[in-house]
Amino acid sequence: MREVAIIGVKNTLFGEQWDRSFRDLVVEAGVGAVEDAGVAGERIDSMFVGNMSGGQFVEQEHIGALIADYSGLAKNLHVPSTRVEAACASGGLALRQAFYSVASGMDDIVIAAGVEKMTDVPSSKASSALAAAADREWEGIMGATFPGLYAMIARMHMHKYGTTSEQLAQVAVKNHYNGQFNPIAQYRNTITVDAVLSSIMVADPLRIFDCSPITDGASAVILAPADVAHEYTDTPIYIKASGQASDTIALHDRRDITTLDASVVAGRRAYEMAGLGPKDIDLVEVHDCFTIAEICAIEDLGFVKKGEGGKATQQGETAIGGRIPVNTSGGLKACGHPVGATGIKQAVEIVQQLRGEAGKRQVDGAEVGMTHNVGGSGATAVVHIFSRNR
């Protein structure tokens, strides 16, 4: 297997973008990443596009071809383009497919992109589209919502480990604090614990400020074999590992409601592949679709002991400057969560951090970073490890 590097990255703005279409967004991200890498279109061997629900959000399927076409890669070049879907983990999984294709030697220059246009439909329709990532026949039909499923995880976490609503709120406060320094973030305002605790209840104990928003956005990265990466950039970032795991689609079938076993196993596979452990990671972008999700993630990936995620957050261990900075981008909470794009956006953030280009949210001396992308309530998890050094 060949070593693989990222040689170009680009995020669009994240937010409510009524003046821009699905294809506007993804073309901006794709072209931006190609320009960042300084690579000619003829050199591109293939592309993988993470998209959860184009069919429901913009009534468009056949996303892979559409994007190749509007990126100018279809007409004369006929670049193969594949859509990858794993709910909110679609982006992370697109990156993994791109990684495979370069590592295997089949392709050299590959684009991994992710996109979602969520605000063209009313929020009730958006919620219903998102609910398709859970078990429609045995969760959805009973009136389950995504906040509801994560609320049941939160309730159990509080019951078992004494995690508090204040600790959940601290996750949102920290991620908004980081998000103010991210020029693409949907929310660049800081919030307080009191503001979270007095926001409206969505699914007890989760309030609206415990939830990531509905967002439009796209992200793209360009991959190349590590051996030639320096021909394109002075700061290639190496993909040291890729891990993926599946679990039951329904939350009720999990071994432990408070542990996402898919995260644990995807993390373990990535650590083994990289020959690294949690202590070697300088910063991590985790899937904080809800505040409780970040607490579970840092536990499941081994950064804190099971049950201590809330306490660690409260004590500032996950802040920039803390022991293990988590979600320097602002996370899904402040940056926004265009579901198919999120996994790629996480990779863009880590690349910018490892290049030393993260501005006011820069983690000093960051050399090794991780991304963690989850589909549904944990039926898919994808973990990548990146390094500044080969």
Next chain:
Amino acid sequence: MSVPRFWRKQIARYNLVGTYCKTCNEYFYPPRNVCPTCRRDGQIGEHKFNGNGELVTYTVIHTAAEGFEGQTPYVLGIVQLEEGPRLTSQIVGDPKEMHIGMKVRPVFRRLGQSGERGMIYYGTKFVPA
């Protein structure tokens, strides 16, 4: 959800009929065609649950799923049946009286309706025992 899609699982929903693997003695609700532990070695048969169980965790939903708007706030929970399997269901009763570990029993209730004039779905909810 379409009529045939609901109809296919009607017996399971109305009567809490799931499955049982004779090879590893594990019970499944919702029903499964393949035992997740024994896979093809599992011998799967039907099992009717009496429905007595315990509340594992729950939430009170204030922002409803599509089609459930008229029901808020409603309690959604994960129930563990005596034989072991867990399922997601609404718990009928005062949200303030819910607690983890609470004993529950099944009741036959209206689950919802597809659109204003669509089919009405029935199935099993739970109440404090």
